Amino acid sequence: MTEDATAPAVSDGAASRERREKIRQRVADEGFVQIKALAEAYDVSVMTIHRDLDVLQSKGWLRKIRGGATAQPSAMYHGDVRHRLQAMAEAKRQLADAAAGLVSPGDSIMIDESTTGLSVAELLPSRGPLTVITNFLAAVNLLAGKPDIDLIALGGAYYPAYDAFLGLRTCDAIRSLHADVLFMSTTAITNGHCYHQSQETVAVKLALMDSADRRVLLVDHSKFAKNGLHQLAPLTAFDLVIVDSGTPEEELAALRTRGVPLHVAGSDTPLP
Template identity: 55%
Template sequence: MAPDELPNGSAELLNPQARQERIRDRVLELGSARIEDLARELGVSVMTIHRDLDRLADEGWLRKTRGAATAQQSVLFESNVRYRTTQQGDAKKALAGAALEHIDRGQAILLDDSTTSLALARALPESGPLTVITNFLAIVNALAGRPGVELISLGGSYDPHYDAFQGMATCDHIKPLRADTVFISTSAVADGHCYHQSQEAILVKRALLEAAQRRILLVDHTKFRKRALHRVAPLSDFDLVIVDDRISRAELEALREDGVTVQVAALRPGGPES
């Protein structure tokens, strides 16, 4: 019997990388998982799970606690698409609903690889015509075959972590284009700027901003309490910033004092937090 296999292990034996990917996906899917449950599910020893979790924690995927593992977004690491789509779902729907007010029939819009833009793509009306341009494969899949939508997929180097095409080749595909409006999101907002974790993603976001007549930033309230490494653009570069109404009054007032045009998307009664 292999040292990492339990006598009654029902799961197929996986190599360490495949097993760690299975653990990562499971923890991200559930939000947290008990170490004993992971060991039972994968048919390996608890000690093996501990070693795998140590590796995943070092990579920034999760936080290991006593007897369990909890998914987290590191300040320097963006969680994968599956996990990000589960975060702040109601806020993203509210932002998408508000963004729809700024889309007219016949327009060409640019959408980045954020899950907030994915929520907007899924909310687009069935009636066209509308041209959607994106580097996000999840949006391509969501809109493929949608009546009235002309879909333009931006190529480049595929990044499975973001499920998107990134890099200079993607930027080169964007340069000849000119759209009516771009909708993007970001990892963090601080000191009058928006920030992101990935340098490759920033290059594409900046190219998208340059290719649009109107620029709209979609950010939920949690982005004002996070930090990310790389600066994308000042908020003054955007024609409009749409936030959900869970943003604090202080944060909202700070935006307006900086001259940022803000729209608050209604999510719950009572308005911004005091």
């Protein structure tokens, strides 16, 4: 099975783009797809699929592994936003409910590109009037035109796999603003520090942290079992860390020992 070498270059380019988009969607839907299965499905060579996956991986859509491709995150790969939206949905709702209790009418709020932050954004229209600042296009689309929400969208270079704007221009835009509270999440927590997969993400999150009076980190319990490549900050750099009720007691004890300002969402303890 090989591609037609006599096909015009323009047509071949269009066909390649269409095939890669189908591959991207299939990997996101199924979580893992074998290279051999993709080659058979699209009637191309295994080497062509390898090249397709290399392109998609370079853009952050998926991760190549032995024999196939996956949408599952790793220490080097953040995970497709569609996959992230489906993960830990109940824990994210619990965290968002707790975070919303910290919001007062008139506040200015920053939200990062995390899907946990998106769960917070869903609750904000009922808490207005508010000013919301975000680099997450999904949150921009959610809040655009909502009554009592003054929305500031942070521009920059658009990263489709994150559905967010990142880079130097985004950081510059953040530094020109100031907010009452920042709600953000993290990819992984190791030894009391936050980690992420990309330097671009770390740079933007650091700028957000520097531009808010109060920093609130929202963490579901799965983050304690994951790894990241680039260190962001210690948990003690946040004014409050909110975890979900599924967080193991040993993790809670370790956080308290480190002096992390902690709240367990869904508990009877009032928010500080």
